[in-house]
Amino acid sequence: MRVAITGGEMLTCLGDTAATLTALAKGADGSGPLRFYDTDRINVTRGYHIEDGDGGGDEPLLRTGRWLAACVRGAVRQAGIDPSVQRVSVVVGTGLRELRAVERWALDGVPVRRRDLHFDAAVREVLPEAVEVITVSNACSAAGHALALAQDLLAAGEADAVVAAGCDAMSESMLTMMGRVVDAPTPALQPFQEGRAGVLLGEGAAAVVLQRAEDAGGTWLAELLGTGLSCDAHHETAPDVAGIVAAMRDAHERAGVRPQDVGLVLAHGTGTALNDPTEAAALGEVFAGAGTGPLVTGIKGSVGHTSGSAALMSLLVAAEALRTGSVPATAGLRTPIAEAAGLRLVTGEPAACDARVAQVNAFGFGGVNAVSVIRVDG
Structure with missing residues (x-):
């Protein structure tokens, strides 16, 4: 369906x-x-x-x-x-x-x-x-x-x-x-x-x-290909690489895509000591061998951590980026952490993007994770 x-x-x-x-x-x-x-x-x-x-x-x-x-x-x-x-x-x-x-x-x-x-x-x-x-x-x-x-x-x-x-x-x-x-x-x-x-x-x-x-008639904002979920219960607050990777791979399987098909990631990106290196490691593991890898950006530097609404806000931003071919930079990011060295983080200015498929990350306390994949056809 x-x-x-x-x-x-x-x-x-x-x-x-x-x-x-x-x-x-x-x-x-x-x-x-x-x-x-x-x-x-x-x-x-x-x-x-x-x-x-x-x-x-x-x-x-x-x-x-x-x-x-x-x-x-x-x-x-x-x-x-x-x-x-x-x-x-x-x-x-x-x-x-x-x-x-x-x-x-x-x-x-x-x-x-x-x-x-x-x-x-x-x-x-x-x-x-x-x-x-x-x-x-x-x-x-x-x-x-x-x-x-x-x-x-x-x-x-x-x-x-x-x-x-x-x-x-x-x-x-x-x-x-x-x-x-x-x-x-x-x-x-x-x-x-x-x-x-x-x-x-x-x-x-x-x-x-x-x-x-x-x-559905008229113009679509995007097609929802699938959402992957995991609940790793690793820790009350600390994220876990394995749990996040499981959610990403579940999302790709449900969406019928491969890592190399994903051209853009809207990261969870909370600016915390634990989330950012953990998310970077998970992205590195999932997209290893997927060519240059996807562009990666996040919106929380601009709008804060909006908790329950964060995933859908990122989804709407991802759909707009795929539609317009312009990915907003991550506000507040100037010198990336060492753990993110292998990621194509968007910094400074918006980045051009010809991708059709995007991934949206959202992670919660207790390892309650959700990763969605959308497509916008040109």
Whole structure:
């Protein structure tokens, strides 16, 4: 079964899809001073915020659901599907759901209805006819897992179209965890950079619409060839080369491609001490002997680590790069780590690319990994 991606939308600190893609091409860094938190106490001073609400006052409640709803609406509109006559399911991947609302309820006494903590209500505000709204919580690879489940629902004939989405906002507990593992606040997120200081959180949402190829009309954003998964349980937080390699090879097998067919990789690239050399080693192992190897870039230096939405944001960037033949550089990367010496990292300026197939990496705590492969025909 061929699967078409017929619509997509994302919202990042840089703006909507069009604004984000334009900013990425210019190498933008969307980080700024952290809002809403006692930065001295949590030892984190910067992040990649979405400016919503009044632009600087009180923190709006249930922000994540609003971003998600906007992206679902945009993706469905672009795909041109009619939920009144087509069976449309929605699968949402997230790391934290509306955890920030729970924190404010517990710490500040700001009430929230329990049913609003699930994304069903937010999705149905813009897609009331949805057959079902499923939420999966798979850490930082959640959107990749949502994509895999969405493809399975289509293959099983359970839906005529499936919206795969991802979303997350910052939370005090996650920020505090980050601040406890560094001596000083991280000044910038620099994927694969020598001497990198660590990760910074981003926030936002992304959504894509999947349809069987025979049901998809008009222009496709890309064809989803397959998603490979692994859960290596190597460590609570530390990534494992073998687990990541397994996900990559599973993705290639499902997609029916060889390593030499992949011309572009959107890396997970978190700028952390462990992820970057581990991911570089895994890429080196999988693409050994595959000619010059694929171009490799990452977007977290521009939009931060967006957790549950990261995989789909990278997928939309990969599709645009294949379509336009221009791959955005990795923001913040100037001197690559030694472990990445064999990779064709895109630095400084966008790189020309005539590839048709791209790979998107997403890895999560506990070795919950998802790797997707897409194709854009010229």
